[in-house]
Amino acid sequence: MLLPGVGLRYEFATAAGPRVGIIARRDGGFEIVGYDRRDPDRSVTLFKLTAEEADAVAEILGAPRIAERFADLTREVPGLSAGQVEVDEGSPYAGRLLGDTRARTLTGASIVAIVRGDEVIASPAPSDVLAAGDVLVVIGTPEGIAGVERILRG
Structure with a gap:
């Protein structure tokens, strides 16, 4: 989901149930957020990552998926x-x-x-x-x- 002026937010539900969000900020940083089960519109920043830290996590988790994430970005931005x-x-x-x-x-x-x-x-x-x-x-x-x-x- 496009966050105007901020970046992009990706959300998913974990197998254990809680929803997690990753906000890719325009400045290159990332925020990992969790959502309150009672109020799904309320999020709490769990931690922040620099671009370098996010790169390290991406490599650990299977960095070949990066191309898929950029494809998501292009769906959100017309003409890209x-x-x-x-x-x-x-x-x-x-x-x-x-x-x-x-x-x-x-x-x-x-x-x-x-x-x-x-x-x-x-x-x-x-x-x-x-x-x-x-x-x-x-x-x-x-x-x-x-x-x-x-x-x-x-």
């Missing part, structure tokens, strides 16, 4: 899409820095994660080296995502 672009063996960017692609500058799309086997590099830096077989999680317009594909093909 999520895509996955593979770095092929013959890509001129295999073995080079992510920043060398200039993908964001040239397309307006953002590479928000690199999936390498079972490992996920969330919020990759321009200094991260791309490898053949990497799958890039890209957020942007459909045209921007297609532009990233073209760049990686060379």
